Amino acid sequence: MFISFEGIDGSGKSTQARLLAETLRAGGREVVLTREPGGSPGAEEIRRLVLEGDPDRWSAETEILLFTAARRDHMERTILPALTAGKVVITDRFADSTRMYQGLSRGDLRAIVDQLHALMIGREPDLTFVIDMDPAKGLARAKGRGGSEERFEDFGEGLQARMRAGFLALAREFPGRCRVIDGDRPPAAVAAEIAAIAQKSLAWTPAR
Template identity: 45%
Template sequence: MHGSFITFEGVEGAGKSTQIVVLADWLRDAGYTVMMTREPGGAPQAEQIRDLLVSGDTASWTDMGECLLMNAARTEHLARTIRPALKAGSIVLCDRFMDSTRAYQGGAGGIDMTALRQIERAVVGNTGPDLTFIFDLPVAAGLERAKTRGGDDRFEKKGRAYHERVRSAFLQIAAEEPDRCKVIQADQTQDKVTQDILAIIKAWLPVKGGGHHD
């Protein structure tokens, strides 16, 4: 049985990483095999590229340079991690994927979407997500959360206007692909966010016909 590919997207500080762990535990309890992964990263070669992307000055890379590095990492991630797991029947939960490239390097960075989609088609091919949660909250609140989380991510330093464009791009993606993309209001309590995700998953899994589920 071929697995299912679920991605988690959204602005900085939206709480994706927390909810991925909660959903993974719930799915495992329901009898599914689950693999959690992330982008950029998710394979040794891709993690090396991640280090280049998330550290340093905001001007370290051009938007096209970022896009190409992201897709280089994604190529390795798909080949070495995602596709083998899907082939084995796992549910793959990924923290960011192609929609982040569309939103950050496309919507916010201004890369021509036609060029971006051509690169995406070459890299992703038929291995697009089956379901995508897009976590939405006001940019100021997200950046404040990200700051309290610690770390030194160069994307978080790109300024509010940049992140407003990211948010708009994510909401546009959700509007264009409503069957795949489900918007989650991330400015609620963690428990309420979890409830919203589980309500969608419980309705979606039987349609996918995967595994045994109660």
């Protein structure tokens, strides 16, 4: 099964992806925990290009090409081999992030994102958790992490607010695979709700 986590910066999706992976492994499943951009050697190189540097380093159109190239390598090298081997793949971000950050935030480019996705990727996750979070709180969390990968955080709270609205609209667009989760709660409570949904989707019973 292929599971993705989406949401604005600082929503807690990385933590929740890790917690779900730990829970599934404890239940006896083989799990590959990965991320985007990244998840394979070539894609990690592209990650450094798109997440570091000045906010205006790339145009939205260039970013779409870079993210799609990284995703293609990620699919070839990591995701598809793991799924073929019968493993559960959990990724921190996938194509929905490109639909939001590049497709909607900096111009009306969603159609281009979807066309490239259909041509070069051709697959959606089986289940997507959209972690919903107040933009101001999420941005404060994200900026508090520090480090060099702050290019998108540097666009400010306005971008995060647009992205939150966009992710919620995306969940309504794809109700078959998307589940909106309230991320403004203790991580354990969020993780418990996610595990219950994953359990049902995977027909999986946790070890006692």
